[in-house]
Structures are given as structure tokens and as C-alpha cells.
Amino acid sequence: MILESFxxxxxxxxxxxxxxxxxxxxxxxxxxxxxxLSCLVGLPIGTYLAIKNFWGRDxxxxxxxxxxxxxxxxxxxxxxxxxxxxxxxxxxxxxxTPTAMIIAQMILIIPIIVSLTAQIIEEIxxxxxxxxxxxxxxxxKALIACLYDAxxxxxxxxxxxxxxxxxxxxxxxxxxxxxxxxxRVMTTTIALETSKGNLSLALALGIILLLIALIIxxxxxxxxxxxxxxxxx
Amino acid sequence: xxxxxxxxxxxxxxxxxNLSLLLGKSKILDKINCKIHNESIVxxxxxxxxxxxxxxxxxNGLIGVKSQKINFNSIxxxxxxxKEIAMVFQKTTLLRRSVFENMxxxxxxxxxxSNLEIMKLLQRVSLDTFKDxxxxxxxxxxxxxxSLARALLINPSLLLLDEPTANLDPYSLNLIEExxxxxxxxxxxxxxxxxxxxxxxxLAKEILFFNKGKLLEQTKxxxxxxxxxxxxxxxxxxxxxxx
Numbered sequence: 524m525i526l527e528s529f530x531x532x533x534x535x536x537x538x539x540x541x542x543x544x545x546x547x548x549x550x551x552x553x554x555x556x557x558x559x560l561s562c563l564v565g566l567p568i569g570t571y572l573a574i575k576n577f578w579g580r581d582x583x584x585x586x587x588x589x590x591x592x593x594x595x596x597x598x599x600x601x602x603x604x605x606x607x608x609x610x611x612x613x614x615x616x617x618x619x620t621p622t623a624m625i626i627a628q629m630i631l632i633i634p635i636i637v638s639l640t641a642q643i644i645e646e647i648x649x650x651x652x653x654x655x656x657x658x659x660x661x662x663x664k665a666l667i668a669c670l671y672d673a674x675x676x677x678x679x680x681x682x683x684x685x686x687x688x689x690x691x692x693x694x695x696x697x698x699x700x701x702x703x704x705x706x707r708v709m710t711t712t713i714a715l716e717t718s719k720g721n722l723s724l725a726l727a728l729g730i731i732l733l734l735i736a737l738i739i740x741x742x743x744x745x746x747x748x749x750x751x752x753x754x755x756x
Numbered sequence: 757x758x759x760x761x762x763x764x765x766x767x768x769x770x771x772x773x774n775l776s777l778l779l780g781k782s783k784i785l786d787k788i789n790c791k792i793h794n795e796s797i798v799x800x801x802x803x804x805x806x807x808x809x810x811x812x813x814x815x816n817g818l819i820g821v822k823s824q825k826i827n828f829n830s831i832x833x834x835x836x837x838x839k840e841i842a843m844v845f846q847k848t849t850l851l852r853r854s855v856f857e858n859m860x861x862x863x864x865x866x867x868x869x870s871n872l873e874i875m876k877l878l879q880r881v882s883l884d885t886f887k888d889x890x891x892x893x894x895x896x897x898x899x900x901x902x903s904l905a906r907a908l909l910i911n912p913s914l915l916l917l918d919e920p921t922a923n924l925d926p927y928s929l930n931l932i933e934e935x936x937x938x939x940x941x942x943x944x945x946x947x948x949x950x951x952x953x954x955x956x957x958x959l960a961k962e963i964l965f966f967n968k969g970k971l972l973e974q975t976k977x978x979x980x981x982x983x984x985x986x987x988x989x990x991x992x993x994x995x996x997x998x999x
Contacts, residue, residue, distance in 0.1 A: 650849060651849060651851070653813075653818055653845065653849065654845070654849040656817075656818050657816050657817075657818060657838075657841075657842070657843045658862055658910070659835050659838045659839050668851065668861065672851055672852040672853065753890045753893075
């Protein structure tokens, strides 16, 4: 069956199967958008937490760290309750749309981006702070320098966030509804096809998902290796 | 008032009055009083944990102290004064960038002229051929030379060097000592900490001897090595452990 699945997977790619590509494109679109928005929110928060000392900072960091392990189905359920017709944000009318899926994924990715960014920037800031202070450079320049020098590590964080987004199933199936041609992504298709007994297609999609994860990891490893070689980490 | 000071770039005399520093419950510096004169090379000596590095950090403004404790030519420390001070740390801090970019970072304006200045300084510390090399791949001695070149790039009036030659090979040591003497001749005041008695003898005009956070002696270098006033200084020079 595994061989059959591989053949099926290649068929789907080589024959440019329209339905398959629609699912693949939606998966990428939802994951990339949620990642982009999460970065826009998470990177500044993570950086702020790393460089500023304020009352309750540790509590905020602990909260974000704990949120990294949020169960996706619970996130899906909470978002569902918030955006369902009777929920406080029901008026938005985004339930069972890709927007709802993006919101759910953002809730899962933001804690990863915030926690890891805070950790990286805190470490680098700790190392540089005496130098920056003795050079009397502005906090803005210091911040930019920290972010620039942490670029490889931050890229790793972003890719980790993408990994979480693309492989997510629990939350998107609840808030997206797995509607054909509208909210069906790779992971939800795998869940559906498995329940229907169509294991061959499910496995084929699984192989492609694994390939994407593999490519991300390859990029990640090569970036890290390059940075290490040049002592930039 | 400061504009005139800035033009003359004179931060000396540096007067430290009754300076104490408490970190947690431990007293790091205890009622320090001293005066550092113009264009001097001052070696801060003392056993490990005597408070030498902390003294340099307070002079540099890295550690805040109560007002009126340190005055530079009768002016309290401020950002303008701090821009006239450069410090080379015991543990070199280099950015995760190339040698050239590390130098470039300290400059506010980047242009052809500043690039030429960077190259001149790199040449002076024999690092011009490494300009594109990642700074963290340099050896310990090269890293320390780069830190010194970076400090000199801002053309400071006061240079603070925290054990600038610790664990360095003779070539780097000689090069750094030559630069220190040369910069002093150009009018810079230099305060350095060291455990190397030979170096202190070769470079210093004045000695500040610290023990357990207290300044026990401030004297001319020749006097200090010929006839130290305190038992502690005598023990330190003779290589005996200070208790």
C-alpha cells in the first residue's frame, strides 16, 4: 500500500491534479498568511519582552511559554465559540472561512514566535549591552543591531512557526469546517480521506506534507550550518 | 560651558570623591577618592575581586553612581562626556559580523573617508588583511586588537582598558603596548587594569592599588614599585596571596 501511495502522490503532482493543487495552494496560502501576521505581531512583542524590564514581564513570558503547548483542538473550540453566530464576534461572519483558519493558526503560532524571539534577543542583548552602553548608541540602533545579528536564529523561529502552521489539523477543522473547494486543506483532507477509508489518497497527501516538512528542515539546517560556519550564531 | 570643554576634549582631571558601590549586600567599592591627571597612563592594580573592573565601569558610566561622585574636569558624567570615553573590555564583545563591519558599527556616518580611517586603524593593529573575516573567527589576540582598534576609531580623550593583554601572545602584547604609549603621546589619558607587573612598569606613570574594594595607594609608578606604602601592596608585588 505504501508503494501504491507513493505512486499516487507522484500521479497527483505529475498530472497537475486540479483538486489536489487547489488543496495544496489553500494550505500554503492559509499557513503563509497566518505566519506573516503572526510575525508582524510576535516579533515586536518578543523583542520588547527581551529588552524591556517591567513589572509582570516574567509572568507574560511564562504565559507565552505555556501557550506554546496549547492543544490545537482547544484553540479551535475557543475560536469557534468566539466567532460562531451566537459568539461575541459572530457579526464578523468568518466562521467556516479561511479567515477563521488563519485566526486559529495565529493563536497557535504567535506564542512560538514571541517566546523564541524573546529568548534569542535577550541572549544577544545581554552579550552586547555593555558595549552598546559604552558606545552611547541609541536604543533604536541597539535594537536594530540585535535583530540584525540574530537574523539567522529568527529565521529558524519563523520556519518553526511555518512548520506548526502547515501541519496543524485540530483547530482548522473545527473553525474551517473542511468544506470542499473552500476550507479544505491538506491536513483536513487527510483526516477526511482516512475516515472514508481512502488510505491511499490520505497517505499520498501525507507524503507531500512530509516532503514540505523535510524541505523546511533542510533549509533550516543549511541556514544554521552557514551561520555557524561564519560564527554568526 | 561644555562646548568649550568638548572642543578642547579635556576630560581631565578626573576627580573621584568618596565613591562607594554596593552590589546586593557586597561592597564592591568602598569610599574611593582619587584624582587622575591629564595625559597620564594609570595602571589599576590589585588582586582578583579587588574592584578594578568595577572601578573602570563606574568611570565609563556603565554602572550608575550618585551624583558628584565622579567629575570630569569639574563636570558630572553625561552622554557628551561618555562619547569621549572608549572602553576595551576584558572579555571582548564583538558583533556577529565581519571585522570591517564591527569597525563600521561605531561610526555615525559611513562614507569613503570613514572607510579609509577604518582601514588605517586595521592596518595599525595588523588586521587589514582580515577585514572581511567574521570577527568571531579571529584568535583571542586578534579579537583584542580589533576591540582596541574599534575603541580608537571614535578618537576618545579617555581610554579605559580592562586587562587588554591578558592571555595574549608576545606579538599582540607588544603591539597593544606600543599603541597605548603612542596614543598617550598624542594626548589621550589611559586607565588600564592589569596583573602584569612588567607591563605596569613599562607603561604606567601612576598606580592605583586596590584591595577588597578599597583604594590603598595612589602614587607614581616608580615610587610604587620601589617602595610601596602598604603591606598589602608589598605582598601583591611579591606575589603573596592577600587575605
